[in-house]
Amino acid sequence: MGTGKTGKYFKYAIGEIILVVIGILLALSISNWNDDRIDAQTEIRALTELRKSILIDLDRITNKQKEVNKSVEDINYLQTLIENKNYKYKKELDTLFGVIYGMRILKLNDAFYEYLKSAGLNLIKDEKIRLQIVQLFENDYEQLNWINELEMSINEVSRAYYLSNFHDLTFAKFATPNDFKFIWTDRFYHNIIDYRLITLEVNHIIKYDETINTIKRLVTAINKYLD
Numbered sequence: 001m002g003t004g005k006t007g008k009y010f011k012y013a014i015g016e017i018i019l020v021v022i023g024i025l026l027a028l029s030i031s032n033w034n035d036d037r038i039d040a041q042t043e044i045r046a047l048t049e050l051r052k053s054i055l056i057d058l059d060r061i062t063n064k065q066k067e068v069n070k071s072v073e074d075i076n077y078l079q080t081l082i083e084n085k086n087y088k089y090k091k092e093l094d095t096l097f098g099v100i101y102g103m104r105i106l107k108l109n110d111a112f113y114e115y116l117k118s119a120g121l122n123l124i125k126d127e128k129i130r131l132q133i134v135q136l137f138e139n140d141y142e143q144l145n146w147i148n149e150l151e152m153s154i155n156e157v158s159r160a161y162y163l164s165n166f167h168d169l170t171f172a173k174f175a176t177p178n179d180f181k182f183i184w185t186d187r188f189y190h191n192i193i194d195y196r197l198i199t200l201e202v203n204h205i206i207k208y209d210e211t212i213n214t215i216k217r218l219v220t221a222i223n224k225y226l227d
Contacts, residue, residue, distance in 0.1 A: 060108065075200070082184060
């Protein structure tokens with residue numbers, strides 16, 4: 001009789017333990033599901049904000065690219081004119097002289113990427129997208145920042161020359177020569193023109209194209225992932 005009751009109590013205790021274990025596993029499962037849901041929502045918000053940020057930068061780069069392309073056209077035109085040593089001064093030349101002077105600085109927004117790094121890039125679950133993000137900011141954006149620094153160095157050379165030989169200066173737009181015949185035949189000024197053209201073609205135009213393509217690929221990948 002006592003043995004029967006003990007057996008029943010034992011079975012009851014085992015049942016209680018099983019129920020407790022099931023309850024714990026259920027709670028853990030719900031907790032994990034909730035954590036995954038929160039992580040997914042956080043990832044979606046992060047990718048949405050990142051997409052918004054780089055699309056703004058895409059617009060900035062595209063506009064700057066148009067400006068630089070126009071500058072390259074103007075400088076090429078100036079080079080064809082300056083081959084004629086006897087060319088007569090015209091006021092319209094001042095806009096071409098102005099193109100040589102000044103810096104082409106492009107300011108991009110990497111604040112959200114810095115936030116992502118501090119929060120942990122593993123927040124982005126898709127490895128390909130994560131790698132594309134890193135490439136854009138650690139490679140493309142870094143090179144554009146380097147170009148900004150180079151622009152300041154180039155300006156140090158051209159600025160001194162322009163302050164000595166030109167007046168009515170407006171960055172990248174306008175400059176009137178003090179002595180037209182001198183600057184028109186000055187080999188040093190010709191070198192400044194050549195170098196300005198090379199830096200715009202090799203640095204700006206090429207890197208703008210690369211960055212634009214990187215942003216477009218990343219936006220496409222984010223769109224597909226979010227859909």
